[in-house]
Amino acid sequence: MLQFILNNKLIKTEKNASSILLDFIRYDQHLKGTKSGCREGDCGACTVLVGTLKEGETEYKTMTSCLTPLGNIAGKHVVTVEGINGQNLTPVQKALDEHSGTQCGFCTPGFVVSLTAHAISKNKNSIEAANLSVSGNICRCTGYKSIERAVDDIVDNLKEKPKTASLNWLIKHNYLPEYFKDISKRLSEIITKNQKGKKIIGGGTDLYVQKPDVTSDTEASFYLNKNEYKEILEKDGIITVGASVTANEIMYSKIFNKYFPKIKDWFKLISSEQIRNVGTVAGNFVNASPIGDLTIFFLALNAELNLKSSKGKARKIALKNFYKGYKTLDLQKDEIIESLNFNTPKNNFNFNFEKVSKRTFLDIASVNTALSYTLAKNVIEDIHISGGGLAAIPKYFDKTRNFLKGKELNTSNINEASEILISEVSPISDIRGSKEYKSLLLKQLFFAHFEI
Numbered sequence: 418m419l420q421f422i423l424n425n426k427l428i429k430t431e432k433n434a435s436s437i438l439l440d441f442i443r444y445d446q447h448l449k450g451t452k453s454g455c456r457e458g459d460c461g462a463c464t465v466l467v468g469t470l471k472e473g474e475t476e477y478k479t480m481t482s483c484l485t486p487l488g489n490i491a492g493k494h495v496v497t498v499e500g501i502n503g504q505n506l507t508p509v510q511k512a513l514d515e516h517s518g519t520q521c522g523f524c525t526p527g528f529v530v531s532l533t534a535h536a537i538s539k540n541k542n543s544i545e546a547a548n549l550s551v552s553g554n555i556c557r558c559t560g561y562k563s564i565e566r567a568v569d570d571i572v573d574n575l576k577e578k579p580k581t582a583s584l585n586w587l588i589k590h591n592y593l594p595e596y597f598k599d600i601s602k603r604l605s606e607i608i609t610k611n612q613k614g615k616k617i618i619g620g621g622t623d624l625y626v627q628k629p630d631v632t633s634d635t636e637a638s639f640y641l642n643k644n645e646y647k648e649i650l651e652k653d654g655i656i657t658v659g660a661s662v663t664a665n666e667i668m669y670s671k672i673f674n675k676y677f678p679k680i681k682d683w684f685k686l687i688s689s690e691q692i693r694n695v696g697t698v699a700g701n702f703v704n705a706s707p708i709g710d711l712t713i714f715f716l717a718l719n720a721e722l723n724l725k726s727s728k729g730k731a732r733k734i735a736l737k738n739f740y741k742g743y744k745t746l747d748l749q750k751d752e753i754i755e756s757l758n759f760n761t762p763k764n765n766f767n768f769n770f771e772k773v774s775k776r777t778f779l780d781i782a783s784v785n786t787a788l789s790y791t792l793a794k795n796v797i798e799d800i801h802i803s804g805g806g807l808a809a810i811p812k813y814f815d816k817t818r819n820f821l822k823g824k825e826l827n828t829s830n831i832n833e834a835s836e837i838l839i840s841e842v843s844p845i846s847d848i849r850g851s852k853e854y855k856s857l858l859l860k861q862l863f864f865a866h867f868e869i
């Protein structure tokens with residue numbers, strides 16, 4: 418029996434935990450405000466809020482319900498647009514209405530839910546942050562300008578929100594209905610049982626796009642919320658990231674922001690708010706897409722994976738050795754990824770990430786690349802370079818590394834290295850660009866890493 422709260426109602430269901438939340442909302446509960454659009458995580462029409470109890474308080478994040486298995490919301494509070502509605506329009510709905518931010522209305526519940534998530538969020542209230550909250554919501558009617566004006570109003574109105582204990586303020590000002598007051602207490606009373614099955618599901622953002630029917634029928638274990646795989650730790654010169662840590666958890670982590678001050682600029686190019694809220698590092702590695710952004714990021718940190726078999730046998734493997742061929746991994750059937758780790762960056766550490774795609778946001782890369790190096794008296798002590806969209810696997814550039822390691826950092830060496838770099842790849846022409854374009858792009862992005 419799986420339990421959660423849907424809006425103001427406690428749900429107890431015997432449904433398969435792998436089945437899709439969107440279908441449960443629309444066809445079991447007959448809540449038709451949540452729309453079924455692309456069913457691939459792209460349009461945001463199915464966006465819901467999911468509240469998790471943390472230290473006595475409920476924290477809300479958006480998710481695309483079309484890619485969310487029931488197993489990932491066990492013990493949580495799921496809020497659809499019906500669960501936000503009250504007697505009058507909320508300030509978010511009012512702003513969209515007053516600025517003509519809604520026309521046919523198909524996308525509107527998704528925008529309302531995402532912008533309500535911004536209103537509830539503890540993150541900074543800025544236009545940039547509010548726009549980021551709707552980065553996974555697509556509208557085909559308005560041309561976005563009217564939505565942008567509504568966003569300006571919402572951000573303006575939220576300036577009055579107190580920094581702490583804001584729930585009462587949000588209820589008083591009609592952003593949320595009264596019943597939200599009791600949700601934390603009600604969640605603390607729900608008993609959740611770990612579902613067990615052979616297939617591992619993380620955020621489900623690759624599995625439910627690639628094999629929706631098979632995945633929603635399968636017996637699965639749900640890793641997204643497993644506390645033992647959720648930590649980011651810095652200890653004894655090593656940073657460890659649990660397998661189920663999501664892209665957004667990395668993007669907002671204090672540890673990552675300390676060593677990678679530009680991380681928010683880089684990670685906002687990865688998928689959308691809703692997808693980053695659930696897409697995990699291990700999911701990205703195991704999906705083995707040659708353009709996986711998290712894979713390219715951690716390859717350039719020369720990360721190491723910590724694997725464990727069902728018999729409890731532990732094994733370590735460098736991420737660069739994990740990929741054997743197209744979607745072929747050095748991972749046994751009974752092994753899982755527990756975590757990854759990499760050396761804590763030192764003072765002389767430099768890092769950069771670049772991603773070029775056809776559309777700036779919510780698009781996969783034509784080419785992505787990352788590079789880390791340490792310098793001592795202008796000599797490259799060590800260097801790691803990665804690139805995606807250029808080979809059958811996420812590429813680690815061994816030969817270029819061997820050439821540059823121990824060399825002076827100067828234009829002539831970087832120019833020579835760029836020729837070795839492009840000789841290491843064999844891109845194919847596809848809808849993301851011709852092979853010539855991708856090679857040239859790689860070379861230019863390599864120069865951008867050194868800002869020359």
Ligand SMILES: Cc1cc2nc3c(=O)[nH]c(=O)nc-3n(C[C@H](O)[C@H](O)[C@H](O)COP(=O)(O)OP(=O)(O)OC[C@H]3O[C@@H](n4cnc5c(N)ncnc54)[C@H](O)[C@@H]3O)c2cc1C
Nearest residue numbers: 458619620621622623624688696697700701703709710754
């Ligand atoms: C709209 C949309 C946009 C996207 N944009 C991007 C993008 O810009 N860049 C990008 O890189 N990706 C993108 N993705 C892909 C996806 O979000 C990422 O690859 C994500 O990190 C996958 O993680 P997950 O937890 O959702 O994986 P899941 O779908 O849950 O799992 C993927 C695979 O990993 C396995 N797995 C999960 N955890 C473990 C574990 N601990 N041990 C062993 N195996 C495990 C699963 O069994 C499965 O085979 C996008 C996806 C969508 C739907």
Ligand code: FES
Nearest residue numbers: 454455456461483
């Ligand atoms: S239906 Fe389009 S994101 Fe879910």
Ligand code: FES
Nearest residue numbers: 520521556557558
């Ligand atoms: S109002 Fe029609 S899709 Fe946005």
